[in-house]
Amino acid sequence: MNLSLSTYLSPIPLIAILRGIQSRECVDIARTIYDAGFRCIEIPLNSPDAIASIALLVEHLPKDCLIGAGTVMTPDQVTAVHQTGGRLIVMPHADTSVIRAAKALNMLCTPGVATLTEAFAALHAGADALKLFPSESVPPSVLKAWHSVLPASTICLPVGGVKPDGMQVYVDAGAQGFGLGSNLYKAGWNAEQVRANADAYVVAWRAFSGG
Template structure:
């Protein structure tokens, strides 16, 4: 039930913020700014220095906010996945599919979202128990690719992590995406220390997603 509960919460979040940063402090400030803007799905990547510590701090900070879902991104192997899970990550995201990572996530009942680009990769991931496929790199495609993959594999749950903007958000969801990942344009102001702007952009995504869900 744990894995299903997390998957349901991720789908409810809809928009997942992919957080990178030059330091743990920068990444944590960005996460707080994003949550203030209404985005409740956080994917803190392992390109962030001291990523495990950052995940643990986020889990502690938002322990009384179950709507906030903290995950680990750019996880390249099973060892890193286990470290992320022990730190408190509720889901694990990789740029490519790795069977051992899938196994360790299944062991702990943690959703694994691997990056896949072809039907062959997606099929292998499904066989390993993957529930959501990260369409990577998403910016190499457009929303119309989602039904093209789902036609032969209607059971696919697809999340594009790139090529998503406020302007095309509705197109991705109408095409059948279960969630989307956003990063570059959302976090750009953080590089200049403008976290208020990050909150404002997050609020725009939140408003747009709410409008989509309300139909």
């Protein structure tokens, strides 16, 4: 079965990044985010027991939620995530060997890029979307210029530092969604805090998108 990132982004085009989360709390936090409307959740591999946490989310969250890993650095890590049932690979860089490893396993892959050269190399290797990371390196004016030369179907997702009131300017420049890290979740935050943050993003998105 061929996966489509657009399918998971269509309800709310926001990817939750749960960096530093513990396995004992990951299901409750992830369910809270899912209930807020998110359908894409990643656990960075530099989190405690990340592989175990990903496996728990795959087991306990609804099947319409895309689960995977962030900060994936090697093809071997791609394989480890795939073995848990995770199907999303997110990277801080554009290592084409990692992208190709993910696509060989029919996984969705969103590599990090900060230049057009990286963007085109990532797309050529099979990337499903481009993670603009850090978002400050690709401000809205630059993203707008990128879209004049990128394939029309390219999904661009700013990641890092984007707050609810900062989304619209990126969307106006051509962003199709966002990856949300420490403004959504920080290690130690409880489900109530995370739900409030998630709701703020969803409300902001719906306010200017009409969704």
